[in-house]
Amino acid sequence: MPMYKVKPVSPGGIKIDLPTCMYKLPNVHAPRTNCGEHALQNGEVDPALKALEARQDEVLKRLYELKATIDGLAKTVTTPDADLDATTLSRGPAESVFKGTADLDSLLGKDLGALRDIVINANPACPPLSLLVLHSLLCQRYQVLSSVHVHSSVSSVPPPLLSCLGPRHKDSYARQCFQLGFTLIWKDVPKLEMKFNTQSMCPIEGEANVARFLFRLLGAEPQDPVAATQMDCWIDTAVFQLAEGGSKERAAVLRSLNAALGRSPWLLGEEFSLADIVSACCVLRAGQSTSAPANVQRWLKSCQNLGHFDFVYPLLQ
Numbered sequence: 001m002p003m004y005k006v007k008p009v010s011p012g013g014i015k016i017d018l019p020t021c022m023y024k025l026p027n028v029h030a031p032r033t034n035c036g037e038h039a040l041q042n043g044e045v046d047p048a049l050k051a052l053e054a055r056q057d058e059v060l061k062r063l064y065e066l067k068a069t070i071d072g073l074a075k076t077v078t079t080p081d082a083d084l085d086a087t088t089l090s091r092g093p094a095e096s097v098f099k100g101t102a103d104l105d106s107l108l109g110k111d112l113g114a115l116r117d118i119v120i121n122a123n124p125a126c127p128p129l130s131l132l133v134l135h136s137l138l139c140q141r142y143q144v145l146s147s148v149h150v151h152s153s154v155s156s157v158p159p160p161l162l163s164c165l166g167p168r169h170k171d172s173y174a175r176q177c178f179q180l181g182f183t184l185i186w187k188d189v190p191k192l193e194m195k196f197n198t199q200s201m202c203p204i205e206g207e208a209n210v211a212r213f214l215f216r217l218l219g220a221e222p223q224d225p226v227a228a229t230q231m232d233c234w235i236d237t238a239v240f241q242l243a244e245g246g247s248k249e250r251a252a253v254l255r256s257l258n259a260a261l262g263r264s265p266w267l268l269g270e271e272f273s274l275a276d277i278v279s280a281c282c283v284l285r286a287g288q289s290t291s292a293p294a295n296v297q298r299w300l301k302s303c304q305n306l307g308h309f310d311f312v313y314p315l316l317q
Helices: 047-076 104-108 129-141 207-217 225-243 247-263 274-285 294-305
Strands: 084-088 117-122 144-150 180-186 193-195
Touching: 129 144, 129 180, 129 207, 129 274, 193 207, 207 225, 207 274, 225 247, 225 274, 247 274, 247 294, 274 294
Parallel strands: 117 180, 144 180
Antiparallel strands: 084 144, 117 193
C-alpha cells in the first residue's frame, strides 16, 4: 500500500512523436509545384536577391576606395620622417613646351580615391635642380599638389629650399581636387631617392633616374630609338662627367655641348628634351654658365626664357 498518492497532472493518453533524424531537408529531386523563396519560373533569380547582391558589391567597392584613400593619407599627410610641413603648389609661369599626353593610370596605377603621390628624399647640400624644372612642367600638364618637408636628420634648411616648389595653394587641403602629388623631403641621404608607392616599391636612386621617371609622365619621351639613345647619352655625360667629374672632364663636355649646339638649337635637334633639362642644370650647378662657350651660353639663355627654370636660379646664389 503506497504511503502517498498523487493525482496525475496530465492525461495519460498523450502521444509524442519522436524525431527519426537530426535535420530535415527538402528532396531536391522531387518535382516542384511551387516556386521557392528566391527562385522564379524559368530559373530566374528573385529581383530582391539581385538588389541585395548589388548593394553588397557597392558596399565592398566603397570600402575598398576608403581603404585606398586612408593609405594615401597615411603616406603623405602623416608622412614618416617629416617634421616640418610647408605645403605648396607651384604653377609654371609659361606654357608647357611638351604637347604629348601620358596615361597616368598605366604609368602609376588606377586612381581609386587616393592621391597618387611621388615622394622624393633629397639632400639640401645638393638640390635636385632638374627635378624642379620637371615639377614646373608637370604643373602645366596636371593639377599637382606639392609639399616640402624637413626631416629631423637635417638641422636647418635655407628658406629658398622651403619655397622651391612655389607658393602655397589655397586649396591644398582639398586633396581630391588634384591629379598628382609631389612631395619633396629634405633629408640627410647620400643619394637622392624616390618612391611612388612607399609600401611596395623599391626606391629609385639618382637624380637622373628620377628625372627619367618624371619625364615619362609628360608623355614627351622620343619615339625614335636613336633619339632616345642620344638623350640617355647626354644625360649620363652631364651627370657623371660634368656634375661629378674633374676640370678636364668638364672642359671636354662643354666642348661637346658647344659643338652640338652649333648645329641645332637643342641637343636633340629642333625639340627641347630631358637632355637639355639635365645638362643645363648640371652646367649651372658646376658654375660654368659665365665661362661656357658662346653656343652654350646662348642655349642656357634659351632654357631660361622658357620660364621653367625660374625656381632654379634662386638656389644658385
